[in-house]
């Protein structure tokens with residue numbers, strides 16, 4: 520079987536305006552990625568531009584090996600991007616990534632030769648060397664990458680991870696269907712949208728706990744139906760807690776309490792209202808129906824040992840804590856909760872919140888670590 524003769528699908532002549540628009544989109548998305556510290560998007564755009572250029576060059580009848588190398592490498596790079604942290608385009612971490620990209624380009628230019636079409640050779644002789652217009656090596660790389668990215672998305676359903684997966688789908692279309700430039704431009708647009716979306720989402724997310732923030736809560740409250748309950752959750756004696764263990768330990772405990780709250784059952788959704796106060800919204804449920812789920816939360820928080828690292832310079836009892844500094848501590852914390860529902864007396868979300876706040880206050884006065892229903 521002479522695989523050296525394998526060629527990319529012949530490309531229909533794409534109007535010059537499309538190519539230029541593609542470059543415009545690439546430049547725009549790259550600049551946005553630079554501006555907003557989304558190096559992964561910038562990296563993906565550079566790869567897509569390279570894919571487009573090399574296909575143009577290849578369809579002019581050059582070696583298939585360079586194109587195949589690129590087609591094997593691109594999905595792998597996308598999968599690695601999906602699994603790694605974002606970076607700034609212009610930074611040490613960025614320089615490292617660009618060096619890796621340049622090294623790959625150098626390796627392809629150096630080793631891919633028409634005389635040694637190793638990459639186009641079938642991996643399994645029993646199967647057709649080319650399926651859907653793609654050689655086996657490319658198919659394998661694509662399958663592994665798509666699987667890795669789908670798994671990543673399952674655990675981290677974020678815009679950029681999703682954008683990379685969709686963009687890779689568009690790349691497959693670009694390789695197998697005529698009109699490459701259209702699909703590559705679409706892939707870059709998808710990444711641009713993902714970038715805008717992930718940046719926009721920052722404003723709605725709390726940086727410390729990862730819970731949706733106050734702004735997201737306000738958005739939710741605007742779109743509730745006729746039946747809902749809102750709970751206010753406040754940590755007990757948290758000021759003392761901070762004084763005793765330090766603000767950093769306090770932050771860790773807030774994160775752990777938030778993790779518990781985010782797992783609330785019964786269709787509730789937790790938000791960080793501000794400071795050490797959280798809200799839980801139950802759409803479609805009254806306060807009575809929501810109460811058992813809140814009670815479950817309260818109990819699980821009270822029962823938990825919050826394991827924290829204690830780096831803090833102590834304010835009190837320096838000797839005792841110094842011995843533990845840098846060590847692991849197990850701490851206890853409780854929460855008080857007030858919950859109220861929409862009713863004739865409280866027909867608006869802000870009134871329901873106020874009623875929940877009053878109920879919370881009654882929980883505090885009654886001795887804390889309890890759930891109180893608003894009247």
Ligand code: GH3
Nearest residue numbers: 753754755756757758759761766769770794795883
């Ligand atoms: P109560 O049981 O009545 O709620 O007492 P409290 O001390 O929790 O009440 P108060 O509202 O007076 O104090 C809240 C404290 O929460 C003040 C501040 O030290 C702490 N706090 C608020 N936001 C944060 C935060 O983001 N991180 C940390 N570590 N502490 C916070």
Ligand code: MG
Nearest residue numbers: 753794795796
């Ligand atoms: Mg408070």
Ligand code: MG
Nearest residue numbers: 753754755757
């Ligand atoms: Mg408090």
